[in-house]
Every structure is written in C-alpha cells, then in structure tokens.
Amino acid sequence: MWAIEAISLRKEYGRTVAVADLNLQVRQGEVFGFLGANGAGKTTTVKMLLGLVRPSAGQAFVLGRRPGDPAAMAHIGFLPEHFRFHPWLTAADFLDYHARMYSMPAEERRRRIPELLERVGLAGWERTRLAKFSKGMLQRLGLAQALLNHPRVVFLDEPTSGLDPLGRREVREIIRQLRDAGVTVFLNSHMLGEVEAVCDRVGIIRQGELVRVGTLEELAGGTLQVEIRAQGLTPELTAGLARWGRVVRQEGNDRVLLEAAKEEALPAIASWLVENGARLYALTPCRRPLEDLFVQIVEGER
Ligand SMILES: Nc1ncnc2c1ncn2[C@@H]1O[C@H](COP(=O)(O)OP(=O)(O)OP(=O)(O)O)[C@@H](O)[C@H]1O
Ligand SMILES: [Mg+2]
DSSP states (O other), X not given: OOSEEEEEEEEEXXXXXXXXXXXXXXXXXXXXXXXXXXXXXXXXXXXXXXXXXXXXXXXXXXXXXXXXXXXHHTTEEEEOSSOOOOTTXXXXXXXXXXXXXXXXXXXXXXXXXXXXXXXXXXXXXXXXXXXXXXXXXXXXXXXXXXXXXXXSEEEEESTTTTOOHHHHHHHHHHHHHHHHTXXXXXXXXXXXXXHHHHOSEEEEXXXXXXXXXXXXXXXXXXXXXXXXXXXXXXXXXXXXXXXXSEEEEEETTTEEXXXXXXXXXXXXXXXXXXXXXXEEEEEEEEEOOHHHHXXXXXXXXX
C-alpha cells in the first residue's frame, strides 16, 4: 500500500487547469519533495489529497483511504501554506485546542505540548499570546501543530517560509527525524536547497503537469560534475579529460570542471592525471545542482 497515491487527479478552476491528471505514488517513510514555480499547482494538489478541495476528476488515496476519511485523518499532519492563528490564544492554548480536536487525553496533552514546543525551538513561550509572536515563530508553532497527533503522513506546504537560516536548519532536522521514525513527508517547496538536502525523491510540477519525478540522481541523468584541482594541468591534459566528459571551465592553470562524467570513471581520471605528471589536490564530484535542473525544466520546456 502506498502512503499517498494520486490517479489521474485533476482540478480545474473555470478555464484554469490547476492540476492536470496527476499520477503519483509516494512510499511509506519516504520524504517526497513537490517542486514547482508559483501557481504551478502544489497547494491545490495537497488540498485534494487532504479532502479540502474536491477534484474535478480522478482519485486519491492517503494511507489507503479516500481524502478526508476520518480514519486516515487521525494519522495525518498538515501545515497549511497560510495558517491562521487566533491572536488572543497562548502557544499552549493553541496546541491544546488542536490536541482536543484529535481527542487527545488531558494527561497526554500536558506531556506532548511542552515536548513539541521544545522540538520546534519555542520552549519557554507556552504562556505568551500569539499576537506577540513573530512570523517565523508562528510558522514554528504551525509545524508543532502538524506533528501533534504523531502522524504517519505529514503534508508541509512551504514549511520554511518566513524562517531564519537557523529555523530552516531546524525544520530540515525535524524532517530527517520524521523520516528516521518512518513517517512519510510530502513537502511542497520552491526552496531548492532544502529539497536537495532532505528529499529522497522529487517531483516537478509545471502549470499543473507533473513533468519529472525521480531521485535527484535520476533527475540529473546519472552523471556528475567533477571539479578537478591540480598543479601542472597543461592544455594537453585538460583536452585529454574530454574523453570522460565535457570540459566546461578552466580557471587559471589549476582548476577544471568536468561535466556529465560517470561516477565509475573517477578512479581512472585520478590515475591518468597523476601518471601524466599532474599533482592532484582535489577531485570533487558533485551532482548537478537542482536549481539548474529546475530552471531548465520550468523555463526550457516552455
Ligand atoms: N480557489 C481557487 N480559485 C481559482 N483559482 C485557483 C484557486 N486556487 C488556486 N487557483 C489557481 O490554480 C493554480 C495553482 O495554484 P496553487 O495554489 O495550487 O499553486 P502553488 O504551486 O501552490 O503556488 P505557490 O508556490 O504560489 O504557493 C493557479 O493558477 C491558481 O491561480
Ligand atoms: Mg502554494
């Protein structure tokens, strides 16, 4: 059974096709990054998966059940894109209110709420009214709310919007902990670095259409970019590297970037350079940055 499954899921708003016949499966325990430009259809997809928006066509299942089915909702957490908070509530009241909606017993609420506030970096703020919270603090509180019920599937719609670099790192850490605990995470984002850092698999949606899906390696086409730093990189040596990839940049005499190289070629490249008199300081493989790929997919195919 998939944690999340969409079958020809579609949403039209008048003439706008917000989501076009989306087919997607997410495994249990997977961190899935759903990437797309503004207006691509990310939020609409999540809302359909949660039963908050009725699809124009197609089907969806979360934990094997129809969106909105209470039996599944009890195991689902959701951080909406625009979370509304009652400013007169304190942080603890707010979480307590949500915990009651999950019918969480009083004793568990007393334990769970401080633990969650601590986890999202808000320890000590229990008694403060939300009117006094900053944007990033509210976002952290929203995340705590999404984790209240020990969910098996969590939908996070732009969880790091409004967060400072420290907060973003904390969210990444929380996502990793969730994955280690076997929780499925569906992450809507256009923060590519964040997706790159935490996601097992990525889907890219463009104008409602899922145009790519796969691991970062698969999306990069199975090749690497290799940065080579060496003394004595003569033009002949640099030219010779072309048999393993595309030489794209040479800075001075000691640095070369080799694109579209295969990982298996790395030992051969190293020994060939050394045998031909180069003094090798670094041979650094890096995957093609997701940003390049994203721009190419979103712009290039237009
Ligand atoms: N309630 C609605 N009524 C009419 N059109 C809508 C509605 N909700 C979304 N849309 C349209 O559907 C498309 C997809 O919107 P959606 O909010 O899903 O995008 P998104 O990928 O989440 O964008 P963002 O990154 O800006 O959050 C957009 O063209 C948007 O204008
Ligand atoms: Mg959105």
